[in-house]
Amino acid sequence: MIYLKAFIAGFVSTLVFHQGVLWLLYAVGFSPRAPWNMTPVPPLNIPAVISLAFWGGLWGILLWALIGASSGGTYWIMALLIGALGPSLVAWFVVMPMKGMGLAGGWDPKIIVSGLLLNGGWGLGTALLIRLLTRVNVS
Numbered sequence: 001m002i003y004l005k006a007f008i009a010g011f012v013s014t015l016v017f018h019q020g021v022l023w024l025l026y027a028v029g030f031s032p033r034a035p036w037n038m039t040p041v042p043p044l045n046i047p048a049v050i051s052l053a054f055w056g057g058l059w060g061i062l063l064w065a066l067i068g069a070s071s072g073g074t075y076w077i078m079a080l081l082i083g084a085l086g087p088s089l090v091a092w093f094v095v096m097p098m099k100g101m102g103l104a105g106g107w108d109p110k111i112i113v114s115g116l117l118l119n120g121g122w123g124l125g126t127a128l129l130i131r132l133l134t135r136v137n138v139s
Protein backbone atom coordinates (compact mmCIF):
# COMPACT_ATOMS: atom_id res chain seq x y z
CA MET A 1 0.00 0.00 0.00
CA ILE A 2 2.89 2.42 0.71
CA TYR A 3 4.10 2.15 -2.88
CA LEU A 4 0.65 3.08 -4.16
CA LYS A 5 0.74 6.10 -1.86
CA ALA A 6 4.22 6.95 -3.16
CA PHE A 7 2.92 6.75 -6.75
CA ILE A 8 -0.02 9.00 -5.91
CA ALA A 9 2.28 11.44 -4.11
CA GLY A 10 4.67 11.59 -7.08
CA PHE A 11 1.78 12.01 -9.54
CA VAL A 12 0.12 14.81 -7.56
CA SER A 13 3.46 16.46 -6.77
CA THR A 14 4.13 16.72 -10.50
CA LEU A 15 0.84 18.54 -11.05
CA VAL A 16 1.17 20.83 -8.03
CA PHE A 17 4.84 21.33 -7.10
CA HIS A 18 6.74 20.63 -10.34
CA GLN A 19 4.27 22.54 -12.48
CA GLY A 20 3.93 25.24 -9.79
CA VAL A 21 7.67 25.89 -9.94
CA LEU A 22 7.44 25.88 -13.75
CA TRP A 23 4.64 28.45 -13.52
CA LEU A 24 6.90 30.69 -11.39
CA LEU A 25 9.84 30.29 -13.79
CA TYR A 26 7.57 31.00 -16.76
CA ALA A 27 6.01 34.03 -15.04
CA VAL A 28 9.40 35.65 -14.43
CA GLY A 29 10.61 34.86 -17.96
CA PHE A 30 13.21 32.27 -16.93
CA SER A 31 11.52 29.41 -18.79
CA PRO A 32 9.95 29.61 -22.24
CA ARG A 33 7.83 26.53 -21.46
CA ALA A 34 4.34 27.16 -20.12
CA PRO A 35 3.11 24.93 -17.29
CA TRP A 36 0.30 22.38 -17.46
CA ASN A 37 0.85 21.51 -21.14
CA MET A 38 -2.34 19.91 -22.45
CA THR A 39 -0.93 18.99 -25.88
CA PRO A 40 -1.68 15.31 -26.63
CA VAL A 41 1.39 13.08 -26.75
CA PRO A 42 1.84 9.60 -28.19
CA PRO A 43 1.30 6.75 -27.81
CA LEU A 44 -2.01 7.29 -25.94
CA ASN A 45 -2.66 10.90 -27.01
CA ILE A 46 -3.09 12.02 -23.41
CA PRO A 47 -2.09 15.54 -22.31
CA ALA A 48 1.66 15.97 -21.89
CA VAL A 49 1.24 17.04 -18.26
CA ILE A 50 -0.65 13.82 -17.44
CA SER A 51 2.07 11.75 -19.12
CA LEU A 52 4.65 13.67 -17.09
CA ALA A 53 2.63 13.09 -13.91
CA PHE A 54 2.54 9.34 -14.61
CA TRP A 55 6.34 9.32 -14.80
CA GLY A 56 6.37 11.45 -11.64
CA GLY A 57 4.36 8.71 -9.96
CA LEU A 58 6.90 6.07 -10.99
CA TRP A 59 9.72 8.29 -9.75
CA GLY A 60 7.73 8.68 -6.51
CA ILE A 61 7.97 4.93 -5.93
CA LEU A 62 11.73 5.04 -6.45
CA LEU A 63 12.07 8.12 -4.25
CA TRP A 64 10.19 6.39 -1.43
CA ALA A 65 12.37 3.29 -1.78
CA LEU A 66 15.43 5.52 -1.28
CA ILE A 67 14.21 7.86 1.49
CA GLY A 68 11.58 5.79 3.29
CA ALA A 69 13.90 4.67 6.08
CA SER A 70 15.13 8.23 6.71
CA SER A 71 13.80 10.62 9.31
CA GLY A 72 14.15 14.21 10.40
CA GLY A 73 16.25 16.54 8.32
CA THR A 74 17.89 13.66 6.48
CA TYR A 75 14.49 12.73 4.99
CA TRP A 76 13.99 16.21 3.54
CA ILE A 77 17.57 16.68 2.33
CA MET A 78 17.53 13.31 0.59
CA ALA A 79 14.14 14.11 -0.98
CA LEU A 80 15.51 17.40 -2.30
CA LEU A 81 18.80 16.00 -3.59
CA ILE A 82 17.44 12.77 -5.08
CA GLY A 83 14.45 14.65 -6.51
CA ALA A 84 16.65 17.31 -8.07
CA LEU A 85 19.36 15.01 -9.41
CA GLY A 86 17.65 11.73 -10.35
CA PRO A 87 15.02 12.91 -12.83
CA SER A 88 17.28 15.73 -14.07
CA LEU A 89 20.16 13.41 -14.94
CA VAL A 90 17.83 11.03 -16.77
CA ALA A 91 16.27 13.95 -18.65
CA TRP A 92 19.66 15.44 -19.58
CA PHE A 93 21.48 12.27 -20.58
CA VAL A 94 18.69 9.98 -21.84
CA VAL A 95 15.51 11.86 -22.77
CA MET A 96 16.96 15.00 -24.35
CA PRO A 97 19.41 13.14 -26.61
CA MET A 98 16.57 10.79 -27.66
CA LYS A 99 14.59 13.88 -28.67
CA GLY A 100 17.54 15.30 -30.63
CA MET A 101 18.28 18.07 -28.13
CA GLY A 102 21.83 16.95 -27.34
CA LEU A 103 23.20 16.21 -23.90
CA ALA A 104 21.63 18.42 -21.24
CA GLY A 105 19.85 20.43 -23.91
CA GLY A 106 23.17 21.67 -25.27
CA TRP A 107 24.35 22.60 -21.76
CA ASP A 108 22.10 25.64 -21.69
CA PRO A 109 22.41 27.04 -18.13
CA LYS A 110 18.67 27.84 -18.04
CA ILE A 111 17.84 24.21 -18.83
CA ILE A 112 20.25 22.97 -16.15
CA VAL A 113 19.04 25.34 -13.43
CA SER A 114 15.34 25.02 -14.25
CA GLY A 115 15.61 21.22 -14.28
CA LEU A 116 17.18 21.19 -10.83
CA LEU A 117 14.58 23.62 -9.46
CA LEU A 118 11.60 21.83 -11.01
CA ASN A 119 12.70 18.38 -9.92
CA GLY A 120 13.90 19.52 -6.50
CA GLY A 121 10.47 21.05 -5.91
CA TRP A 122 8.90 17.80 -7.10
CA GLY A 123 11.06 15.79 -4.68
CA LEU A 124 10.14 17.93 -1.69
CA GLY A 125 6.48 17.92 -2.70
CA THR A 126 6.48 14.15 -3.09
CA ALA A 127 8.12 13.70 0.32
CA LEU A 128 5.53 16.00 1.91
CA LEU A 129 2.61 14.23 0.26
CA ILE A 130 3.93 10.80 1.25
CA ARG A 131 4.15 11.99 4.85
CA LEU A 132 0.59 13.31 4.69
CA LEU A 133 -0.77 10.16 3.03
CA THR A 134 0.90 7.87 5.56
CA ARG A 135 -0.56 9.87 8.47
CA VAL A 136 -4.07 9.69 7.07
CA ASN A 137 -5.58 6.24 6.72
CA VAL A 138 -6.64 6.14 3.07
CA SER A 139 -6.59 2.35 2.68
